[in-house]
Amino acid sequence: MLDPEGLRRAQAAGKAVTVGYGGFRYVQFLHDFENVPRGTALFEDGAAVIYGYPAIGRLLALETGLARQFAAPFWMEEKVDGFNVRICRVHGRTIALTRGGYVCPFTTDRLADLMDTAVFEAEPDLVLCAEVAGPENPYCDSAPPFIEADVRLFVFDLCRRNSPRFLSGAEKQALLRRYGLPSVASFGRFEIGDLPRIRALLRQLDAEGREGAVFKEDSHRQRRAKYYTASGQLAAIASHVHSLMDLPPEYFTGRVLGLALAAEELGLPCPGELRQRLGAAWLDGLQEAIRRQRRDGRIARRFRCRFRSPDNARELIHQLKRTAGHHLQIVPGELYQEGELWRLEFERIYPSLNGLLSDWLAGRVVLD
Amino acid sequence: MLDPEGLRRAQAAGKAVTVGYGGFRYVQFLHDFENVPRGTALFEDGAAVIYGYPAIGRLLALETGLARQFAAPFWMEEKVDGFNVRICRVHGRTIALTRGGYVCPFTTDRLADLMDTAVFEAEPDLVLCAEVAGPENPYCDSAPPFIEADVRLFVFDLCRRNSPRFLSGAEKQALLRRYGLPSVASFGRFEIGDLPRIRALLRQLDAEGREGAVFKEDSHRQRRAKYYTASGQLAAIASHVHSLMDLPPEYFTGRVLGLALAAEELGLPCPGELRQRLGAAWLDGLQEAIRRQRRDGRIARRFRCRFRSPDNARELIHQLKRTAGHHLQIVPGELYQEGELWRLEFERIYPSLNGLLSDWLAGRVVLD
Numbered sequence: 001m002l003d004p005e006g007l008r009r010a011q012a013a014g015k016a017v018t019v020g021y022g023g024f025r026y027v028q029f030l031h032d033f034e035n036v037p038r039g040t041a042l043f044e045d046g047a048a049v050i051y052g053y054p055a056i057g058r059l060l061a062l063e064t065g066l067a068r069q070f071a072a073p074f075w076m077e078e079k080v081d082g083f084n085v086r087i088c089r090v091h092g093r094t095i096a097l098t099r100g101g102y103v104c105p106f107t108t109d110r111l112a113d114l115m116d117t118a119v120f121e122a123e124p125d126l127v128l129c130a131e132v133a134g135p136e137n138p139y140c141d142s143a144p145p146f147i148e149a150d151v152r153l154f155v156f157d158l159c160r161r162n163s164p165r166f167l168s169g170a171e172k173q174a175l176l177r178r179y180g181l182p183s184v185a186s187f188g189r190f191e192i193g194d195l196p197r198i199r200a201l202l203r204q205l206d207a208e209g210r211e212g213a214v215f216k217e218d219s220h221r222q223r224r225a226k227y228y229t230a231s232g233q234l235a236a237i238a239s240h241v242h243s244l245m246d247l248p249p250e251y252f253t254g255r256v257l258g259l260a261l262a263a264e265e266l267g268l269p270c271p272g273e274l275r276q277r278l279g280a281a282w283l284d285g286l287q288e289a290i291r292r293q294r295r296d297g298r299i300a301r302r303f304r305c306r307f308r309s310p311d312n313a314r315e316l317i318h319q320l321k322r323t324a325g326h327h328l329q330i331v332p333g334e335l336y337q338e339g340e341l342w343r344l345e346f347e348r349i350y351p352s353l354n355g356l357l358s359d360w361l362a363g364r365v366v367l368d
Numbered sequence: 369m370l371d372p373e374g375l376r377r378a379q380a381a382g383k384a385v386t387v388g389y390g391g392f393r394y395v396q397f398l399h400d401f402e403n404v405p406r407g408t409a410l411f412e413d414g415a416a417v418i419y420g421y422p423a424i425g426r427l428l429a430l431e432t433g434l435a436r437q438f439a440a441p442f443w444m445e446e447k448v449d450g451f452n453v454r455i456c457r458v459h460g461r462t463i464a465l466t467r468g469g470y471v472c473p474f475t476t477d478r479l480a481d482l483m484d485t486a487v488f489e490a491e492p493d494l495v496l497c498a499e500v501a502g503p504e505n506p507y508c509d510s511a512p513p514f515i516e517a518d519v520r521l522f523v524f525d526l527c528r529r530n531s532p533r534f535l536s537g538a539e540k541q542a543l544l545r546r547y548g549l550p551s552v553a554s555f556g557r558f559e560i561g562d563l564p565r566i567r568a569l570l571r572q573l574d575a576e577g578r579e580g581a582v583f584k585e586d587s588h589r590q591r592r593a594k595y596y597t598a599s600g601q602l603a604a605i606a607s608h609v610h611s612l613m614d615l616p617p618e619y620f621t622g623r624v625l626g627l628a629l630a631a632e633e634l635g636l637p638c639p640g641e642l643r644q645r646l647g648a649a650w651l652d653g654l655q656e657a658i659r660r661q662r663r664d665g666r667i668a669r670r671f672r673c674r675f676r677s678p679d680n681a682r683e684l685i686h687q688l689k690r691t692a693g694h695h696l697q698i699v700p701g702e703l704y705q706e707g708e709l710w711r712l713e714f715e716r717i718y719p720s721l722n723g724l725l726s727d728w729l730a731g732r733v734v735l736d
Contacts, residue, residue, distance in 0.1 A: 251736070366428065
């Protein structure tokens with residue numbers, strides 16, 4: 001899939017660059033290029049390639065969607081609301097790469113708390129595709145309700161170095177069990193005819209405030225599709241209202257429409273409750289933003305996470321600043337020892353919403 | 369303000385065109401040009417100019433906003449949720465022009481039901497700037513809750529032909545009283561120090577489901593600013609969800625943010641109720657759209673209005689089709705006599721939302 005000639009073309013086109021993160025020099029794919037997904041990392045002059053995790057399409061209608069996407073039975077797994085990493089062993093060290101192909105200072109630091117890395121003694125070329133989720137994560141403003149503190153790790157796919165292909169569902173389950181790896185809930189293998197059971201599972205996930213499910217065709221085609229519960233759509237709105245002015249408009253309007261479809265699809269019984277939750281998803285964060293703006297003159301959200309090494313905490317701040325772009329500012333807060341770990345606090349500041357609200361609160365008019 | 373040379377420049381730039389509507393040939397300003405607002409109409413070779421109604425800026429914060437916009441006391445009037453017309457006499461006929469400068473077949477037809485046009489016998493050069501509002505209007509998907517059927521007319525400004533200036537508040541009140549013209553509620557003349565009373569009036573308007581207020585400086589500067597209640601912001605969302613894919617994104621996100629600010633400004637007491645109402649503003653229309661899509665294969669809203677002359681009803685359909693643009697289709701329905709009037713029914717179809725929903729319901733995935 002990735003030959004030296006393709007690599008040269010990708011580098012010449014600016015799609016792949018040589019970088020140095022986490023003590024490694026490697027080639028990072030900043031964008032999709034030909035068949036190589038964004039986030040792909042080449043270590044050791046191409047001798048070890050960790051392919052990027054591909055984008056998964058979102059279904060808005062289950063019956064037609066599953067029928068259209070899949071030609072064979074499929075696995076159904078929980079979609080956990082966190083951030084995507086690929087965990088692998090390089091030069092004898094176990095590291096986690098972010099979706100974009102950065103060595104993640106946070107996940108790499110905490111790996112030993114999140115899983116038993118002994119799996120890599122027996123299977124050094126394994127790549128674990130996993131979600132890291134919880135209220136004390138440095139990237140996402142939302143977390144599954146069943147994780148009360150810190151973060152947890154959930155493996156959802158396995159592949160091997162130098163291959164973009166995932167292991168089959170059966171191989172994956174066998175390895176997960178053999179090595180006792182933490183993983184997302186798997187609900188089993190289904191066919192289109194099982195739609196009532198699938199809907200019942202999604203209703204249960206929704207009632208528990210969980211984000212959704214991923215469906216994976218049990219075939220060589222490796223087709224996948226995801227589905228958000230109403231809770232998942234609502235969390236996506238609530239956790240992004242601070243970026244209201246920066247995200248593409250379709251982000252919000254698409255989620256509201258998705259929510260309306262999910263409510264119908266899952267037969268959610270109480271329209272009043274759904275209205276209430278959608279109103280809260282929009283308003284709670286914006287009302288807090290207005291209060292912050294008036295009180296502090298700036299709109300910020302506070303993040304907290306824990307590290308084994310304070311150096312990794314500092315490295316995370318560097319990385320967040322490097323990747324934040326103009327629509328986000330990172331303001332480091334305290335870094336202090338707490339038991340055996342180091343506690344990092346920092347704030348994300350949202351300049352666009354801040355600028356708009358400060359104009360409006362200063363009495364400027366809007367013409368529309 | 370408008371001289372022959374300026375008119376030639378406007379025509380050369382395509383900002384003004386000669387048109388024929390309602391039996392008149394006149395020059396219509398399709399866009400703002402220099403100091404001439406969009407919607408301006410020149411009859412009789414420039415001998416009678418009806419200036420367009422200027423855009424009024426929206427305040428998001430009352431105290432700073434009123435202080436910043438106004439240097440003198442100001443009038444506060446109700447903002448009625450309808451469509452803007454200018455009523456005037458041309459060649460002995462009383463006509464209503466839309467905001468864009470079309471002769472409105474509907475309002476012109478029904479004028480004698482909406483007001484006593486005898487005012488133009490005494491004041492032939494008067495121009496009445498008014499809102500036409502009610503559940504049976506052909507343009508807006510929302511209406512003030514206090515109008516149960518048909519439409520009503522509310523004059524909110526007066527000017528004279530050939531002048532872009534409004535009459536002063538006192539002159540306007542005198543003429544409105546003298547000729548018994550229906551008008552928007554005027555709450556009186558205020559200063560910045562009256563903010564508690566202004567807020568109390570807005571809270572009352574909001575509680576009654578009314579859209580908002582317009583503030584007009586009582587000076588030669590003719591400055592104006594408007595303010596939407598929470599109810600007004602919610603109606604703006606609810607009445608436009610069918611155009612979700614066509615309006616600029618800021619339309620919706622701005623209204624949600626405006627709602628959060630209005631709730632704080634007016635000290636609305638019950639967050640639960642506000643959440644519920646915002647959820648309903650989004651969901652009720654979209655859920656109906658999904659049902660319509662599944663049932664009829666198309667998303668439509670039905671409009672009903674009444675005419676004195678069936679010819680004007682047909683003319684309205686022509687005009688709606690001409691001005692609808694690609695993101696709206698007009699499908700005429702029945703036209704039949706009902707008592708002394710003719711009842712017209714038609715549907716507005718929303719192709720963008722329809723296309724998106726039909727793709728999604730057919731099982732297409734979305735990548736985001």
